[in-house]
Amino acid sequence: MDHAYAIETLTKFLDGVNQHLSDLDSANMREGVTPTDAPQELELEEVRARLIDYVPNLGGYAVDEWSQRERWWIAREAAVQALGRAQSAEEIAAFLRPASPLISADALHPWVWEPAAQLWAAGARQDAVLTAARTVNRRLQQKLNRHDIGETDLCMQSFDMKAPAAGKPRLRFDGDRSTPTWKARQDGAKYTSAGAFLAIRNLAAHEDEVGWTQQEVLEYLATFSVIARWIEECMVETAP
Numbered sequence: 001m002d003h004a005y006a007i008e009t010l011t012k013f014l015d016g017v018n019q020h021l022s023d024l025d026s027a028n029m030r031e032g033v034t035p036t037d038a039p040q041e042l043e044l045e046e047v048r049a050r051l052i053d054y055v056p057n058l059g060g061y062a063v064d065e066w067s068q069r070e071r072w073w074i075a076r077e078a079a080v081q082a083l084g085r086a087q088s089a090e091e092i093a094a095f096l097r098p099a100s101p102l103i104s105a106d107a108l109h110p111w112v113w114e115p116a117a118q119l120w121a122a123g124a125r126q127d128a129v130l131t132a133a134r135t136v137n138r139r140l141q142q143k144l145n146r147h148d149i150g151e152t153d154l155c156m157q158s159f160d161m162k163a164p165a166a167g168k169p170r171l172r173f174d175g176d177r178s179t180p181t182w183k184a185r186q187d188g189a190k191y192t193s194a195g196a197f198l199a200i201r202n203l204a205a206h207e208d209e210v211g212w213t214q215q216e217v218l219e220y221l222a223t224f225s226v227i228a229r230w231i232e233e234c235m236v237e238t239a240p
Helices: 003-029 040-050 056-060 068-096 110-121 125-144 151-158 180-206 214-233
Strands: 170-172 235-237
Touching: 003 040, 003 068, 040 068, 110 125, 110 214, 125 151, 125 180, 125 214, 151 170, 151 180, 180 214
Parallel strands: none
Antiparallel strands: 170 235
8 A cells, every 4th residue: 555645645634624623613602503514625535535444444434324523523533543554554564574684794705895894984885896896806816816817707717617727727616526516506606706797896897876775785795795705715726
């Protein structure tokens, strides 16, 4: 349900009901004055309000068996209850939602968070991602002693399942290399790491303003944190 629409509709309806009840009270206090029926606009607003199903009585109260004042007082009470539920609907939904785990930024891999922390604190989140990505790349270069190619090519070659060649060492996960699982992990690291540099690092480097939200930046930092852990975990295999 659109809670904002419900709040706006119910508030407008209640304003009209309160005004009409005030008019009825004023008429009853003056001798010889007959209370008037509700304005047509109020009855139209009531139709819309009764469709908002936060409380059953808002759509189900009778309109013919009460006096004018009683009839609109009942409508008012139902609308007040509905408005209260509409105003607190999002808060209640959040309270009832299952608790979600949190990622602590300072628990990301130190190759990622340490260079990014001060930039994050300064509000330079795009630069934080870029600096973290560059640091991960430098660590990969240092581990393999390769400074001759760009980060995307380096990731593709580092995790490639081909045998290492002269000047082209490989990164290898531990485990049985004959199993589909090991091969899938090796391939997955190859394309994930290369893709992260292409889709995240390059965007951060070449766009003046990417407009990332805080959540997006955290997710991108977490992506490079995973890559950093893979690089650190893997052993280096060189050509004979």
